[in-house]
Amino acid sequence: MTTRNITRFWEWGRKIICVGRNYADHAKELKNAIPTEPILFLKPPSAYVREGSSILVPLYSSNLHHEVELGVVIGKGGTAIPQSAAMEHVAGYALCLDMTARDVQDVCKSKGLPWTLAKAFNTSCPVSDFIPKERIPDPGNVKLWLKVNDQLRQNGCTSQMIFSIPYLISYISEFITLEEGDLILTGTPKGVSAVQEHDELQAGIEDVVTMTFRVDRQEQ
Numbered sequence: 001m002t003t004r005n006i007t008r009f010w011e012w013g014r015k016i017i018c019v020g021r022n023y024a025d026h027a028k029e030l031k032n033a034i035p036t037e038p039i040l041f042l043k044p045p046s047a048y049v050r051e052g053s054s055i056l057v058p059l060y061s062s063n064l065h066h067e068v069e070l071g072v073v074i075g076k077g078g079t080a081i082p083q084s085a086a087m088e089h090v091a092g093y094a095l096c097l098d099m100t101a102r103d104v105q106d107v108c109k110s111k112g113l114p115w116t117l118a119k120a121f122n123t124s125c126p127v128s129d130f131i132p133k134e135r136i137p138d139p140g141n142v143k144l145w146l147k148v149n150d151q152l153r154q155n156g157c158t159s160q161m162i163f164s165i166p167y168l169i170s171y172i173s174e175f176i177t178l179e180e181g182d183l184i185l186t187g188t189p190k191g192v193s194a195v196q197e198h199d200e201l202q203a204g205i206e207d208v209v210t211m212t213f214r215v216d217r218q219e220q
């Protein structure tokens with residue numbers, strides 16, 4: 001039997017649970033209301049892409065946006081996890097991008113339809129190396145940044161989150177059982193913008209990790 005290694009959690013086929021509008025400055029830049037409870041959506045494990053492979057612009061989108069986010073990797077599953085125990089369920093972190101076909105999302109929003117094709121397409125979840133929990137002692141106060149072709153576009157801090165990581169783990173696990181290897185994307189700060197074929201995206205968690213991805217057009 002092969003043993004699975006949490007440091008390669010993206011190979012486990014577990015779910016990716018995303019939190020939307022968790023930073024007031026980003027909710028405002030897209031003219032959305034500040035949420036009073038977390039907004040959740042999902043990406044399938046086929047969304048993962050690792051450094052060395054490209055982010056592909058879906059054929060049906062002409063406005064693909066980057067969203068840099070802190071990812072929380074679940075180490076111990078659970079249902080209805082109390083906030084006070086939430087951090088015991090965390091194995092570590094990853095820097096993630098929530099790639100979003102903004103034009104498709106805008107249409108879905110206006111029609112009241114789900115965001116699936118805007119958010120869950122192949123390569124919509126670029127992910128860094130696994131970051132063990134000990135390397136981020138205070139996940140509620142880490143700086144995230146993202147550059148497109150060397151120009152800084154996003155520069156935020158997880159201290160600006162509306163709902164904290166323990167709150168999110170507790171809230172999500174009330175409705176969706178968390179399993180070892182699941183990933184929670186905790187939302188993006190302001191500065192989202194469009195990327196084009198041949199762009200280079202670089203993102204980082206200050207003093208912890210950086211990653212680089214190229215954007216390509218999906219082949220016809």
Ligand SMILES: O=C([O-])CC(=O)C(=O)O
Pocket residue numbers: 018019020021022023026030067098100105186187188
């Ligand atoms: O598409 C959006 O703006 C919602 C979202 O994922 C986020 O705030 O991170």
Ligand SMILES: [Mg+2]
Pocket residue numbers: 018019020067069098187188
């Ligand atoms: Mg997002």
